[in-house]
Amino acid sequence: MSKTFVEKIFTKKAKKDICAGEIVSVEPDFVMSHDNAAAISRTFKKIGVKNVKYPERVVIILDHEIPAPKESSATNHKEIREFVKEQGISNFFDINNGICHQVFTEQGFALPGKLIVGSDSHTTTYGALGAMSAGIGRSEVASIWATGELWFQIPETIKIILNGKMPEYITAKDIALYIIGQIRSDGADYKAVEFVGDIVSHISIAERMVLCNMAAEMGAKNGYVQPDHTTFDYIKERARTEYETLYSDKDAKYYKTIEFDISKISPSIAKPHTVDNYAPIEELEGKTIDQALIGTCTNGRLIDLEMAAKILKGRKVKIRTLIIPASWNIYREAIKKGFIEIFIDAGALVLNPGCGPCLGAHMGVMAPGEKTFSTANRNFKGRMGCREAEIYLGSPLSVAACAIAGKITDPRRFL
Amino acid sequence: MMNKFSGKVWKYGDNVNTDVIFPGKYTYQKMEPEEMAKHALEDLDPGFVSKVKEGDILVAGKNFGMGSSREQAAIAIKYSGIKVIIAKSFARIYFRNAINAGMPAIKSPEAVDAIENGDEITIDMKNGKIITKNNEFTFPAYPKTVMEILESNGLINFIKNKIKKQEDLCQKKQ
Numbered sequence: 001m002s003k004t005f006v007e008k009i010f011t012k013k014a015k016k017d018i019c020a021g022e023i024v025s026v027e028p029d030f031v032m033s034h035d036n037a038a039a040i041s042r043t044f045k046k047i048g049v050k051n052v053k054y055p056e057r058v059v060i061i062l063d064h065e066i067p068a069p070k071e072s073s074a075t076n077h078k079e080i081r082e083f084v085k086e087q088g089i090s091n092f093f094d095i096n097n098g099i100c101h102q103v104f105t106e107q108g109f110a111l112p113g114k115l116i117v118g119s120d121s122h123t124t125t126y127g128a129l130g131a132m133s134a135g136i137g138r139s140e141v142a143s144i145w146a147t148g149e150l151w152f153q154i155p156e157t158i159k160i161i162l163n164g165k166m167p168e169y170i171t172a173k174d175i176a177l178y179i180i181g182q183i184r185s186d187g188a189d190y191k192a193v194e195f196v197g198d199i200v201s202h203i204s205i206a207e208r209m210v211l212c213n214m215a216a217e218m219g220a221k222n223g224y225v226q227p228d229h230t231t232f233d234y235i236k237e238r239a240r241t242e243y244e245t246l247y248s249d250k251d252a253k254y255y256k257t258i259e260f261d262i263s264k265i266s267p268s269i270a271k272p273h274t275v276d277n278y279a280p281i282e283e284l285e286g287k288t289i290d291q292a293l294i295g296t297c298t299n300g301r302l303i304d305l306e307m308a309a310k311i312l313k314g315r316k317v318k319i320r321t322l323i324i325p326a327s328w329n330i331y332r333e334a335i336k337k338g339f340i341e342i343f344i345d346a347g348a349l350v351l352n353p354g355c356g357p358c359l360g361a362h363m364g365v366m367a368p369g370e371k372t373f374s375t376a377n378r379n380f381k382g383r384m385g386c387r388e389a390e391i392y393l394g395s396p397l398s399v400a401a402c403a404i405a406g407k408i409t410d411p412r413r414f415l
Numbered sequence: 416m417m418n419k420f421s422g423k424v425w426k427y428g429d430n431v432n433t434d435v436i437f438p439g440k441y442t443y444q445k446m447e448p449e450e451m452a453k454h455a456l457e458d459l460d461p462g463f464v465s466k467v468k469e470g471d472i473l474v475a476g477k478n479f480g481m482g483s484s485r486e487q488a489a490i491a492i493k494y495s496g497i498k499v500i501i502a503k504s505f506a507r508i509y510f511r512n513a514i515n516a517g518m519p520a521i522k523s524p525e526a527v528d529a530i531e532n533g534d535e536i537t538i539d540m541k542n543g544k545i546i547t548k549n550n551e552f553t554f555p556a557y558p559k560t561v562m563e564i565l566e567s568n569g570l571i572n573f574i575k576n577k578i579k580k581q582e583d584l585c586q587k588k589q
Contacts, residue, residue, distance in 0.1 A: 023558050023560050023561070025560070035443050036442070036443070038443075038445075039445070043571060046571060046575075047571055047574055047575055047578070048575060048578070049578065064443060065443055072443070072444050072445060073443055075445070076443060076445070119484060120484055121482065121483050121484040121508055123484075135484040135508050136484065136508065136511065137484055137485075137486040137489075137508065137511060137512040137515055138485075138486045139486060139512075139515045139516070139569070139570045139571050140511065140515060140570065142571065143570055143571065143574045146574060146578070147574060147577075147578070151560050151561075151564075153558075185430055185478060185481055186430070186477055186478035186481065186504060186506070189478060189504060189505075189506060189507060190507045190510075219478065219481060219506055219507065220507075221507055274430060274432075359439040359440075359442070359483075360438070360439045360440045361439065361440065361443065378434070378482060378483075380432045380433075380434035380435065380482060381434065381435055381458055382434050382435060382438050382439070382440075382458040383434050383439060385439075385440050387438075387458045
């Protein structure tokens with residue numbers, strides 16, 4: 001019988017015929033966690049197993065509160081460092097690496113046909129490389145550490161076809177926010193999402209990562225882009241292990257197919273306080289903003305910094321502007337390309353790679369009544385540490401344009 | 416897990432996200448479940464924690480628990496006194512986290528429409544029934560694995576029991 005990508009990967013893992021709707025227990029190839037590995041290690045100890053079953057499958061990347069802003073986070077980090085040593089976990093990335101989803105990908109763990117889970121909802125990102133990857137809870141990670149396996153309900157798949165020609169002022173983020181505005185935040189709840197179409201095959205890995213990252217905001221279990229030469233070029237020097245590429249069959253059964261023509265969309269914005277509160281940028285023209293944030297696991301890659309640099313070059317920011325490359329490798333590249341100097345000259349703050357202000361943990365927390373325009377993936381009330389503040393989401397081009405103007409403005413004015 | 420729950424309803428709307436259920440600023444603080452419970456629904460209904468009673472029932476619209484994978488969003492509600500959540504639908508990770516915390520998450524759009532804030536309702540897990548003032552609604556039985564996790568009062572106990580059974584089996588063989 002013909003199968004979707006997710007049905008194939010679980011059929012392979014379970015070594016029996018698996019279809020959407022079934023529940024199976026299988027062994028993931030990698031299990032990722034970040035600062036919450038401290039809490040997970042405490043749950044792991046409660047299970048009563050002495051050793052992590054497959055330490056080589058465990059990946060831990062510190063990124064949420066780095067460097068530690070307070071004693072409690074420092075203690076968390078210390079606990080994790082002791083735990084990885086005690087358990088012989090070699091895939092440990094301390095605070096000098098970057099945001100987990102970027103580090104995981106550039107370090108060659110995200111590979112076609114792998115089953116990957118992580119204690120972070122944006123674990124969906126690795127689908128950009130053709131992996132099946134989903135966010136899970138902390139107890140679930142602890143139970144995988146102990147037993148090597150986890151229960152999964154096999155999702156049905158939604159096919160999202162992206163057609164048209166992508167104008168130079170439109171980015172993958174604009175497309176993602178536009179889609180979420182149409183299908184809403186539960187439009188893909190419990191479903192797998194496959195992104196296909198002309199647009200998808202022409203964009204880079206970094207942009208595919210934006211689509212798969214934002215699949216979480218549609219409620220999806222995972223996002224997936226079929227591997228092609230762009231994928232294989234990216235992983236050629238990076239792949240940590242062997243891998244087997246899996247594709248959906250041509251006549252596979254989809255839950256539904258949705259088609260979008262993105263040739264004529266405007267730069268997109270998500271207004272407070274939900275990601276599906278979509279508006280074309282024209283609607284918000286002139287809205288004053290207090291802080292601009294460019295970075296996060298959604299938009300902190302080299303291409304995003306390049307977009308920001310294009311607009312910030314030779315200009316000065318009017319509002320507090322925070323720029324956070326997603327990893328130190330990206331940071332180094334951005335230095336070589338002169339982007340960092342452009343940012344400093346413009347008056348922006350370049351911060352160390354990490355999650356920082358996105359979740360309100362530290363660095364760039366807002367005051368009541370303030371508004372941030374951010375390239376992150378979430379704008380829920382209180383998300384950036386203050387329930388009386390507002391968060392708008394958009395592309396690096398739109399946020400950079402706003403930094404220069406001090407208010408939301410169409411980035412086309414600066415291109 | 417108990418077979419029957421009766422309690423007073425706390426009803427909320429659609430798309431209640433994990434940031435308002437358990438704010439991100441607390442997620443990396445070391446907390447026991449009882450302390451997490453003090454922050455349950457903090458940015459949605461700041462009065463909830465002081466008024467909720469042991470055994471109350473949470474009822475919500477569609478996509479309850481969307482957003483972050485933080486498990487505390489399920490644990491905080493469970494330890495606040497809420498024994499079960501009924502919603503029109505659940506966000507995927509929240510559904511898993513609720514089950515894994517040993518808290519039943521029941522999908523029933525019809526029941527949610529019929530239930531009002533403050534109602535007294537009963538849930539019969541064994542027979543899959545939600546009994547309201549004037550009506551009765553049915554919901555399908557959970558798959559076997561999910562039921563076993565709920566009956567063990569959560570995933571960690573479920574795993575513990577499983578490991579113990581395997582060890583006992585090994586000892587018998589020896």
